[in-house]
Amino acid sequence: MRRVKLIIIGGVAAGASAAAKARRCNEDAEIIMFEKGQDISYATCGLPYYLSGVIAKRDDLLITTGEFFKRRFNIDVRTGHDVQRIDRRARKIHFTDLATGASGEEGYDKLIVATGASALVPPVPGVDLPFVSALKTLEDTDRIFDYTKRSEPKHVVVVGGGLVGMEAAESFVMGGARVSVVELMSQVLTFLDPEMAVVVHHHLGEKGVDLYLSEGVSSIEQRNGKGFVKTDRDREVPADLVIMAVGIRPNVVLAREAGLAVGPSGGIAVDEFMQTKDPDIFAAGDCVESVNVVTGKPVLVPMGSAANKQGRAAGANAMGRRIAIKGFTGTVIVKVFDLAVGKTGITEREAVEEGVSPLVTYVLSGDHAGYYPGSETVRIKTISDRASRRLLGVQIIGKSGVDKRLDVMATAIYNGMSIDELLQLDLAYAPPYSAARDPIIYVGAVGQDYHEGDWEPITPAELHAKMKKGDDFALLDTRTGKELKETGIIPGAVHIPIDELRDRIDELDRERETILYCAVGMRSYLGNRILAMKGFKNVKTLTGGIESWTHGVRHQV
């Protein structure tokens, strides 16, 4: 076996996976892994939890070390080495040893680029003040950790309401600080459709987080020893510590300067074998462009789970294998205080952009049998294609059981299942784990009912739009009197409890468009059926009931 020389640039998730896999495919290869930082393969995703103390020891973040990699995998690990240039013609990389400043070069037969991503730092005045930091690397985390130990910040401003922003907000609230989140968009967690994000906004409020939406940061300043963030609405938010969490950007400069293509998403272009246009160069992890399996479009998937898979494939393929990574469903989950919040597939907005006429449904249902203690409501928004019935995307929020339903839905979407086919799934049922009708089965039934012609949904946004337009329609609340007292009714609604509907049907006009609602949609669906079978021409049901309306409208108005 000829001794192949493999160089890997980057040693966190994708790079370390690639190195280990390459070794398992070729015992004789010379493998060198360059990493700019001091550590390899540390738990990037765990950093916010280390700040909050949930992860008690810094060592727990260090999954492995260079010495271990040498011993176990016979990998030559060079931390503190910055690769500055790839010379494809000469098949060489040029590096600087950051400790000594010495530069050098190393030839390769095969190269894997795993340069990761960096925190985006917007060019805001004051962003270089000492109490401002990104939260992307272990170095960032150490700096923030030391700072909070030293100066116990009372007011923390998190700029950006994405994944890291949410985790950071929770972390500092747990630490006892007053936390504000400033977000340029009108919502946090932009992987959610707006009305689902409202559920998160509400929960942040419950947890004492001050949320400033649709506000940009215009400067970060310090006056009389006090820091603050100034927004483009002229708000001054006190800030002893500012976490910049506005997003990340793939590190592609090295690849681009070597003439490798960067795709429309901003990541390095690779095929399903993680191979660039240069057959000797592979790329993996946060720096590459992936494919969304629902749309077939290029996307960035900066997740540790993706990096591990891609790195493994790149490592194998650099050694001559042909392992494909077909793409990603686009699954995301984040813990926001007591809530798990996630999505898989595409959003309603994205579905519309794809030219699909989406069927949108909301299901609110117990994560396990209601009679067994601790059952929590899972809120599921499902987007499917009205024409093909294909499941396109799912958003789920709840206190328990969210990750399970997301993973099932991700598996269903990967396999091209239709919404009604979800009904066929034989999901594990026992009272501590699920309900006889799992939320997923409910989604399937709701979809099947639609495609059987048994109901026509209207979303809170659509209902609100109709109201604003001044359309003529009857709005029917089918709940009981007690519930109405607790939550009120939707303005303009007539109240006929579902159990009285059969007797009082003549109070309604069969020719007039009629929209029914209840708490989450089960009673109004029955009402919809009764009216339709009794000759009502145009009946709709508010999907997700007043529970969805409350959030939908809180967002709209």
Add this chain to the structure above:
Amino acid sequence: MRRVKLIIIGGVAAGASAAAKARRCNEDAEIIMFEKGQDISYATCGLPYYLSGVIAKRDDLLITTGEFFKRRFNIDVRTGHDVQRIDRRARKIHFTDLATGASGEEGYDKLIVATGASALVPPVPGVDLPFVSALKTLEDTDRIFDYTKRSEPKHVVVVGGGLVGMEAAESFVMGGARVSVVELMSQVLTFLDPEMAVVVHHHLGEKGVDLYLSEGVSSIEQRNGKGFVKTDRDREVPADLVIMAVGIRPNVVLAREAGLAVGPSGGIAVDEFMQTKDPDIFAAGDCVESVNVVTGKPVLVPMGSAANKQGRAAGANAMGRRIAIKGFTGTVIVKVFDLAVGKTGITEREAVEEGVSPLVTYVLSGDHAGYYPGSETVRIKTISDRASRRLLGVQIIGKSGVDKRLDVMATAIYNGMSIDELLQLDLAYAPPYSAARDPIIYVGAVGQDYHEGDWEPITPAELHAKMKKGDDFALLDTRTGKELKETGIIPGAVHIPIDELRDRIDELDRERETILYCAVGMRSYLGNRILAMKGFKNVKTLTGGIESWTHGVRHQV
């Protein structure tokens, strides 16, 4: 619309689902639901949890009432009515009102048989003693509840180690009793392969349950006011209370006497529309025969989740719809004290019976990131087809995250995924919920590695058989010295820590069959790769490592 008359026999899970769905499909139908018991639609699956006090109130078990069904769905519910005969020619059923003893008849246009299943009570002497009871119905539960309140049983014997047996055992241990389980087979939970059941046996022991396997009950007796169970090994087990949980049998007498076919599984034969050979008669729930989607063979699926789906389809189809239930993957889950124990698809034994050459792998992996608190090991046995790669069955045991992986695997099996394709799933990852490499992804990688020719697994059972046969092979323990001190080695093994294997490779014979193991299989897999690439002709890895061996052999010997 002609007024159709639908009669439903049985009002628990399938019957109640059928009635509600039939109403939603036909507002004008006359619908009568006969139920022998006093309650409809109660939570059969919750009964053991009511006995343990986990479910505090009896009312919580009553999901709905006859009055509610009348009011909400306009269903004529007749509890305490026993249907005794179906006269298909006259399209009539004959019933007895159990309260008055009066008999009557009722004509039908459409009929749904949802007669459920009954507890099997073996013809053992003493089975009718007052301290002996099944645990199937609410009446059984009330009787046991009253008995335990009155006489506080110190010794409880559970006969049968199936789902109900396990739940009952936990329930009475929680109540403070000394619990024995007597099981005729050599293992509990026969949906598991034997070596996986051993994990459950071990846990039952930890919880103080006395387990008597491969023992039948020969009699139940009472002497000097003391009860006991006598086994066919002449053991006398003290018993103040005996729960008979040896299984259930579908109630098919009514259907069979009406000339409806009963299938090979013992359930009423129906097509995918829940229709019997009589186009006016449908059947659903525990009394029907279903199809296993992996084998295509007839099976019983006596689960509340199945009953709800089948009842819904039967109700719709009796009203002229065509809703199909394609079959079941065979998913089961049960809580056994701190463990969740489940399977989906078929077992290794069943795969062999199907004529498949199964690839069997064990993966032990954290349910979420190890650095985030509370991570627990999930133990996954996977059975796939070596030829087609198709995933056939999965068994999972662990303290956390078991239900999630089962549901994903059930979805994967339903969709005919191959074991290596699991790698492509984009599962939700954040440290509180999962690991960057989810256990499912590990299973996919292990499968892909096999199909790439990177390793050849040997199961604990196969290794043990080789040892007994006296085969010549080298057994290599690749763990560290510290671990060896804790657990010991497999007899006959040579110890070379993985990190020394490269230097000490010449201590081994390249021509001799070599079997490697470590704790769970990761280091031995690396060792397998090193040896194979260094010219060893015949190398195997013990799948699941010593963790699986311990259980595998504890079972074998």
